[in-house]
Amino acid sequence: MRRIQMTVDGNAHVAEVEPRLLLLHHLRENLGIGGVHPGCNTTSCGACTVHIDGESVKSCTILAVQADGHEITTVRGITENGVWHPMQQAFHEAHGLQCGYCTPGMIMASISLLKENPDATEQEIREGLEGNLCRCTGYENIVKAVQLVQQHEDEMAQHAAS
Amino acid sequence: MIPLAFDYEVAESVDHAIELLGQHGDEAKLLAGGHSLLPIMKLRLAAPTVLVDLGRLGDLNYVRDEGDHLAIGAMTRHCDMERDSTLGEHCGLIAYTASLVGDPQVRHRGTIGGSISHGDAASDLPSALLALDANFVVKGSGGERTVAAGDFFEDYLQTTLTPDEVLTEIQVPKLNGAGWSYKKFNRRAQDWAVVGVAAVVERSNGSIGSARIGLTNMGSTPLRATAAENALSGADPSSVAEATSSADEGTSPSSDIAASDEYRRHLARVLSRRAVEEALTR
Numbered sequence: 001m002r003r004i005q006m007t008v009d010g011n012a013h014v015a016e017v018e019p020r021l022l023l024l025h026h027l028r029e030n031l032g033i034g035g036v037h038p039g040c041n042t043t044s045c046g047a048c049t050v051h052i053d054g055e056s057v058k059s060c061t062i063l064a065v066q067a068d069g070h071e072i073t074t075v076r077g078i079t080e081n082g083v084w085h086p087m088q089q090a091f092h093e094a095h096g097l098q099c100g101y102c103t104p105g106m107i108m109a110s111i112s113l114l115k116e117n118p119d120a121t122e123q124e125i126r127e128g129l130e131g132n133l134c135r136c137t138g139y140e141n142i143v144k145a146v147q148l149v150q151q152h153e154d155e156m157a158q159h160a161a162s
Numbered sequence: 163m164i165p166l167a168f169d170y171e172v173a174e175s176v177d178h179a180i181e182l183l184g185q186h187g188d189e190a191k192l193l194a195g196g197h198s199l200l201p202i203m204k205l206r207l208a209a210p211t212v213l214v215d216l217g218r219l220g221d222l223n224y225v226r227d228e229g230d231h232l233a234i235g236a237m238t239r240h241c242d243m244e245r246d247s248t249l250g251e252h253c254g255l256i257a258y259t260a261s262l263v264g265d266p267q268v269r270h271r272g273t274i275g276g277s278i279s280h281g282d283a284a285s286d287l288p289s290a291l292l293a294l295d296a297n298f299v300v301k302g303s304g305g306e307r308t309v310a311a312g313d314f315f316e317d318y319l320q321t322t323l324t325p326d327e328v329l330t331e332i333q334v335p336k337l338n339g340a341g342w343s344y345k346k347f348n349r350r351a352q353d354w355a356v357v358g359v360a361a362v363v364e365r366s367n368g369s370i371g372s373a374r375i376g377l378t379n380m381g382s383t384p385l386r387a388t389a390a391e392n393a394l395s396g397a398d399p400s401s402v403a404e405a406t407s408s409a410d411e412g413t414s415p416s417s418d419i420a421a422s423d424e425y426r427r428h429l430a431r432v433l434s435r436r437a438v439e440e441a442l443t444r
């Protein structure tokens with residue numbers, strides 16, 4: 001067993017874990033965060049995507065011990081005082097989900113994508129989400145949701161400038 | 163999809179990693195980004211009893227301008243290379259090839275050192291490094307040695323690394339105006355290359371001075387397309403199609419669910435032509 005300490009959604013957590021424990025299972029089973037979804041378990045589908053230090057990663061392919069000392073953000077941690085994150089709001093408005101299984105991963109991947117490339121073109125958004133599979137939506141509305149966040153941010157920037 | 167149990171050690175330095183490898187012998191494995199190793203451990207195709215984690219060696223994540231060449235630390239991630247301005251300026255081939263690896267999540271974890279050490283002929287960076295005539299710096303209990311990329315890969319998942327050695331640095335010559343290209347053919351986004359081709363082309367007075375071509379997934383190791391390189395040497399740019407028609411010579415591609423060996427040979431020829439043509443425009 002190994003003692004690890006990490007910040008998850010803003011709260012410090014200390015745990016004794018087996019080295020082979022995957023971050024995915026640590027978050028779901030030890031910390032009870034059901035919003036981190038297991039899908040393929042083979043690094044393909046992206047349903048398990050969370051952020052480590054603000055960057056998207058697939059939690060099924062990271063050991064909990066590798067995340068020791070780092071800051072983890074899950075879909076649960078992006079809502080502030082009950083107010084949805086702009087990306088969650090946009091997925092809602094643009095109908096970027098149907099069954100919702102891929103959605104937490106899609107949202108975390110999309111936030112990371114826009115952080116790295118705020119002005120991503122439609123093509124860049126599609127390529128930036130290539131690590132996330134959706135069996136329902138056909139992706140169109142997911143891409144629109146990401147673009148909606150870009151539009152809102154542009155409007156806010158204009159508003160602030162005027 | 164859970165690995166077999168293992169002990170976990172954190173390396174505090176390269177020397178510490180070598181010491182830990184020495185203590186645990188063949189049963190130990192280094193862990194870098196874990197994006198090749200953990201998937202095979204989850205499938206129980208690998209079961210090291212000790213993992214030595216290099217993840218805390220932040221000082222192995224760098225790109226440095228060393229005059230005639232660039233030095234890349236083994237723990238530099240694909241996403242770091244993709245965005246690095248020094249690489250972009252002097253060795254666009256590496257920055258671009260890194261940007262084609264897997265998907266963004268994979269690139270946030272996977273490292274150049276892991277990509278090379280794993281020795282998978284389907285990986286993209288090794289063939290680009292072959293075409294660049296890169297050198298690898300390797301450190302072990304017996305000291306440090308430098309291995310040419312062309313001598314590093316021995317067989318399927320087999321390299322010259324001994325069990326107590328750590329790859330620390332990758333040295334790539336600056337392109338200095340040579341043209342470059344990487345052509346990756348895959349069927350779906352995020353997939354590995356069915357075949358990939360890296361090209362570095364030097365021009366001389368309107369003809370091709372010399373061309374170096376690295377092939378991804380055309381055998382048990384990354385390969386050079388030597389016959390095509392010879393045919394291209396001193397050739398007129400109008401004869402690229404003919405010269406690259408021998409790009410599959412000396413290769414031994416496998417047949418699998420993605421492609422037959424014959425189709426892979428076809429792809430190697432077509433992608434070599436396209437890569438050299440594109441390199442000539444850069």
Ligand SMILES: Cc1cc2nc3c(=O)[nH]c(=O)nc-3n(C[C@H](O)[C@H](O)[C@H](O)COP(=O)(O)OP(=O)(O)OC[C@H]3O[C@@H](n4cnc5c(N)ncnc54)[C@H](O)[C@@H]3O)c2cc1C
Nearest residue numbers: 192194195196197198199264272273275276279285286329
């Ligand atoms: C879904 C998915 C898609 C992918 N797609 C591609 C792709 O399209 N193209 C591609 O090229 N790759 C692809 N990869 C592989 C990815 O690039 C890996 O990150 C990379 O091959 C290994 O790097 P790593 O840092 O994760 O190494 P690890 O998995 O940590 O290690 C791999 C091996 O190298 C050894 N090792 C690691 N670092 C060192 C070192 N410094 N010295 C000595 N030995 C070392 C380890 O012991 C292990 O045996 C993909 C991976 C996944 C999961």
Ligand code: FES
Nearest residue numbers: 039040041046060
């Ligand atoms: S469950 Fe992690 S990528 Fe599918």
Ligand code: FES
Nearest residue numbers: 098099134135136
């Ligand atoms: S909404 Fe069902 S998988 Fe994406």
